[in-house]
Amino acid sequence: MTTIEQTMTIPAVVSRAGGSVDGPDSLIDATIPTPPTPTGHDLLVEVKAVSVNPVDVKVRASGNRGGTDRVLGWDAAGTVIAVGEEVTLFRPGDDVYYAGAIERPGSYASRQLVDERIVGPKPTSLSYAEAAALPLTGITAWEALFDKLGLTEDSTGTLLVLGAAGGVGSILIQLAKALTGVRVIATASRPESREWVRSLGADVIVDHSADDLDRQILAAAPGGVDYVFTSQSKGRIPLFTKVVRPFGEIVAIDDERDLDYFALKSKAISWHWEFMFTRPRYGYDLEAQHRALTRIAELVDVGRIRTTRTRTLTPIDASTLREAHRIVETGHAVGKIVVADRE
Template sequence: MTTTTAIGYEKNLPATDPEALIAREVDVPELGPHDLLVEVEAVSVNPVDVKLRAGAPADGFRVLGFDAAGTVREVGSAVTLFAPGDEVFTAGSIDRPGTNQRLHVVDERITGRKPATLSFADAAALPLTAITAWETLFDRLRLTEESSGTLLVIGATGGVGSVMLELAEALLPNVTVIATASDAERAAWVRGLGAEHSVDHRGNLVSQVQGIAPHGVDWLFTAHSEGQIETYAQIVAPFGHIVAIDDGPRDVFPLKGKSIAWHWELMFTRPLQQTPDMVEQHRLLNQVADLIDQGSISATTTQTLAPISPDTMREAHALVESGRTLGKVVVHGWR
């Protein structure tokens, strides 16, 4: 069986610990009917990577990574969407070994064509965040080009929020977007991505939002919902909708009086559940690639590190773990 170099963890350690992430040779699994074998050129680090490294069982050795861009080297027997030599980007799935390895096996139905106008590094910044933002706007909230109202994006300077602002600007012309930002640099960032308004989530969020949308916002996306339900109940309009991507609260009863709907968004649901519409992630990634190549949206890379190694990956984890990063941190190139 073929082996490949992978970066993962054996113990839950701080990112500053030299043993927090290590390299190992691991077996490359046999390709399933819909699988691609991708030679990985670049990866990025997401909060889910940090969360798993810090607290999830390693089961011996766990390979992290939920973003990659690279080149298809082999395909499974039923593959129809790609051929060897194609350049792709993908977020993979949480129930399979991650993308932080030279050779990665991933289902074609959750893989998209790499935007032709982007480097591998910039392409690797997009899959997880683009899928999450797209599914939030168009699957959970069911927004269309004709939709009109106000969207509040909480966590707008992170990876998902940044892509969401760009998608809203490009595809939702009648939606007014309010984005959270904690300082002048971040306020400039969100406005540059298309937000009409910015508010400081460290201040009185209720008064700030009500000053812009006195009757409440129609839709709210949050990456930080724990302990915020009472606040959301005040700033979301009757019959409004909230989408959360964090582990969230256990009690959403305060929303009942205004018939506010609560939605979860987990971009791994389709591959985890093998849903009949799993190929929709392939299609949406291709639509994102089209928007990139048309110049309608751009990559959200803000920091690029090299090479892909345990030391560099630990540095990237520490940056993401700080909670102060704008956009995405990307790591590219193997030693």
């Protein structure tokens, strides 16, 4: 265990009341007790940059029933300043990136404790801001493609990506093209989002706002698509029954509860849920996330994939994080919004 000089408090941004982003206590500047000296597999990280994800917005908007200040944030890049006695993967001074665990205090603080087994070495070719865009979405995309859909470098066929210009879609397209043989059909409606997914390697782009979306997809994949990744499942089951081939597979990350899965039975279409917080929540095969982040960093550093950061806001404070939350809350952000103390 590494010991460090402890200060009594550290700066942070906390959600005191949650609710609307414009509420006075939704996100506020505060000082909080400094995290304790790490034990076990924990690292103490000095946070240099964070990114804002839909989960940040959802947790804030849901309110704070406990009434205690909550530190949000589930994406960070920074430097290890102390390690627990069981740590083997990192040392003080190492630059890292990670998403963390939703039950623990998040990354909107200058220091954070995180389990080394869900942390990766920061890509050396990226700044902290560029790296902070990748962990949560990278792990989500990795688990969706390789743990859920079971794709390999020998996989072929067609993958339909709904919401392709968003954070997960932006890295998922790149991973699919770099590590598998599948053809990617990406959905995007606005000119800027269409150009973005094209630049990431999408083979075909279709407009998910169009009335003839099913015909667009089937024109590109006449026998039906083999795989679907969706962050836009609401109202899409009829579409899936039309455009997915028999014995096809769908993996979803959104929170739609009232879906007619029975409609998929006729074609024996499989439905998978992906939730990247499952491993830390249940302590299941934690080091798989370390391995995924390590591999993603390697792919970045050899130029096979790139950061999905499209905008950096500064500095890390409540006002800036409110702005980032507003952008993400629109549902129209392209790529990832990062908040850092410097570009």
